[in-house]
Amino acid sequence: MTRPSCKLTAQEILDTYFLENRARLLEIASFLDRVDRAADAAAGQGDYRYRAFRKALGLLLEPGAARTKAIQVNFSDPSSEPIASAVGLKATGAWAGGGDAGN
Amino acid sequence: MQVIEPHMHMVSRTTDDYLALALGGIHTVAEPAFWPGFDRSAAASFHDYFNQLTVIEPARAARFKVRHYCWIGMNAKEAENLELAREVLAMLPKYLDRPTALGIGEVGLNKNSRNEITIFEEQVELAARRRELLLIHTPHLEDKLKGTRIIMDILKNEPRITPERVLIDHAEEHTIGEIKENGFWYGLTLYPDSKGSPARAVDALEIFGPERICINSSADWSVSDPIATLRSANEMRRRGYPEALIGRVFYENPKEFLSQCPKFSAA
Numbered sequence: 226m227t228r229p230s231c232k233l234t235a236q237e238i239l240d241t242y243f244l245e246n247r248a249r250l251l252e253i254a255s256f257l258d259r260v261d262r263a264a265d266a267a268a269g270q271g272d273y274r275y276r277a278f279r280k281a282l283g284l285l286l287e288p289g290a291a292r293t294k295a296i297q298v299n300f301s302d303p304s305s306e307p308i309a310s311a312v313g314l315k316a317t318g319a320w321a322g323g324g325d326a327g328n
Numbered sequence: 329m330q331v332i333e334p335h336m337h338m339v340s341r342t343t344d345d346y347l348a349l350a351l352g353g354i355h356t357v358a359e360p361a362f363w364p365g366f367d368r369s370a371a372a373s374f375h376d377y378f379n380q381l382t383v384i385e386p387a388r389a390a391r392f393k394v395r396h397y398c399w400i401g402m403n404a405k406e407a408e409n410l411e412l413a414r415e416v417l418a419m420l421p422k423y424l425d426r427p428t429a430l431g432i433g434e435v436g437l438n439k440n441s442r443n444e445i446t447i448f449e450e451q452v453e454l455a456a457r458r459r460e461l462l463l464i465h466t467p468h469l470e471d472k473l474k475g476t477r478i479i480m481d482i483l484k485n486e487p488r489i490t491p492e493r494v495l496i497d498h499a500e501e502h503t504i505g506e507i508k509e510n511g512f513w514y515g516l517t518l519y520p521d522s523k524g525s526p527a528r529a530v531d532a533l534e535i536f537g538p539e540r541i542c543i544n545s546s547a548d549w550s551v552s553d554p555i556a557t558l559r560s561a562n563e564m565r566r567r568g569y570p571e572a573l574i575g576r577v578f579y580e581n582p583k584e585f586l587s588q589c590p591k592f593s594a595a
Contacts, residue, residue, distance in 0.1 A: 230534045232568050241566070242527070293528070297502035301473040302440075311408045311439035316469040318522075 253282075277319035329575060331557050332582040332594055333357040335434075335463075335497060335515060335544035338385050338396065339377075340364075345547075345554045350392040352558045355595035358397045358586060359385060360434035360463050363405035365549050371415035374402075378419070382426040395595045397586070399433030399463045400424050407438075407447035417450055424460060430589040431455070433463025434497060437475040440467060449482055456488035461589050464496040466503065468522055476503045480510055493588055495542060498523060504536050513585050517546040518556035526560035530567060538573065542582045 231238065257278075260269040269275055281296045302320040331354045338345070338359050349357065359381060368374065381398040389396035400423045402416045423429055435451045437444045455462050462483075467475035476496065483489050496507050497515035500523065507514045516532055517523040524532075529543050545556035553559070557578055564574045579594070586592045 231531075232534070293501045293531075297500055298473065300470050301502065302470050304474060305477065307440055307442045307445055307478070309442060311441035311444060314439050316439070316467065316471055316522075318469045320470040 273321045274317060274319045329353050329561060329571065329578070330355065330595075331561065331578045332586070333544060333554075333557055334495075334542045334582040334586065335360060335517065335546050336554060337362055337546070337548035338389070339380055340549035341547060341554060343388060343391075346389055346392040346394055348555055350394055352555050354555070354557065355393060356395045356397070357389065358399065358430060358582075360399040360465075361401050361403060362434055362465070362548070363403045367406055367409070368412075371412060371419065374416045375419065378423040382423055382428055386428050393595070395593070397428045397430050397592060399431055400426075400429050401432045401435040401451055401463075402447055403434065404436050404438035404444045404448065404465055404467075407444045408441060410443050410446065413443075413447045414450075417447070417454070420451075420454065421458070424458065427591060430586060430592055431461030431463060433461075433495075434465035435462070436465035436479050437467050438465075438471070440471055440475045440478060445478065445482070448479070452482060452486050452489060456486050461586075462489070462494045464494060466496060466498045468498075472498070472500060473502050476507065480506065480512070483512075484510065495585055497542075497544070498546070500524060501528070501532065504532060508536060508540065513540045513542060515542045515544055517544055518553065518560060519546055520551055520553065526556065526563040529560050530563045533564070533577065538577055538581070540581070540585075541577060542585060543577060 263269055277300055281299050284292055284295045300319045333354050336357050336359060378400055386396040400420055402413050407413045432451055432455045435448055464479055466472050491511035495513040495515055498517045499507055499514040504514055516529045543557055543560055545554055547554040561574050561578050583594045
């Protein structure tokens with residue numbers, strides 16, 4: 226069992242944060258629906274960001290209190306070698322080599 | 329309440345923001361040198377920028393009784409151009425000697441490239457030679473975990489650098505644990521789209537404790553909030569934390585870290 230580290234009770238957390246997180250969940254559903262409604266939906270669903278996002282959604286359902294870290298790691302580059310050059314590159318939010326479509 | 333904002337880019341903010349800081353109880357700010365949203369074409373631009381950080385901004389802040397300090401360094405984003413970066417490195421000592429410069433920062437990595445690492449290592453060597461405090465920029469998003477680890481390896485390989493004189497900024501849930509285990513200070517950045525929120529910052533505080541944490545807005549030219557620290561303090565209040573703990577996180581902690589530079593004095 227996870228060591229308690231929050232000062233609020235679970236009931237207080239639900240009373241305080243449920244509505245704003247319900248709204249966030251609907252934003253995510255709407256975002257995924259938007260991709261599905263696009264003319265090139267299949268291309269979007271094959272994008273590494275979309276696949277990493279779907280994998281992260283699976284992590285939300287894992288038990289315990291380590292979901293946030295697991296999702297951060299899911300989006301991260303797991304390699305350790307420097308890249309040759311950063312010219313023209315920018316962060317996109319998901320590692321292009323990740324995002325297994327397994328779930 | 330009194331708050332020290334340990335990381336904000338005031339060159340990108342309006343004068344109205346200084347008034348908002350003062351009204352909110354933020355009377356001391358520290359501004360790291362950073363990437364302005366575009367790559368500068370010549371070293372002369374950095375002279376103007378470092379002059380702005382060490383002369384213009386302290387004067388602008390003083391109108392509102394806000395104390396303005398800065399960090400001087402070559403940011404990782406522009407370090408890919410080795411020739412330009414080394415011209416800038418050569419000018420750093422002149423600006424580090426100025427009365428409101430607290431140390432070298434924000435320096436670190438952006439995409440974890442070889443050139444970024446080279447320029448970061450040269451600035452770590454400069455910090456070690458001059459006994460400067462270091463403020464570290466960690467990469468964004470998918471590059472953060474890898475970059476934070478590379479940065480810590482470089483710092484640990486320099487025996488003249490002690491971890492209590494280094495703050496590793498833009499930490500998140502997947503990097504905080506390793507940073508703390510290695511003895512460094514860490515910064516949590518409240519940046520709406522790409523970093524943390526007040527609620528997540530307080531979650532991290534609950535999980536990792538109040539030791540060696542500095543919470544900052546990093547407000548700059550992009551979507552950001554100059555009073556994000558006040559929102560996080562309010563989030564602590566919302567969860568029932570005492571004012572003494574809130575004061576520790578938002579005033580005493582940054583004061584303790586920054587006071588390692590004898591030039592620093594909190595308002």
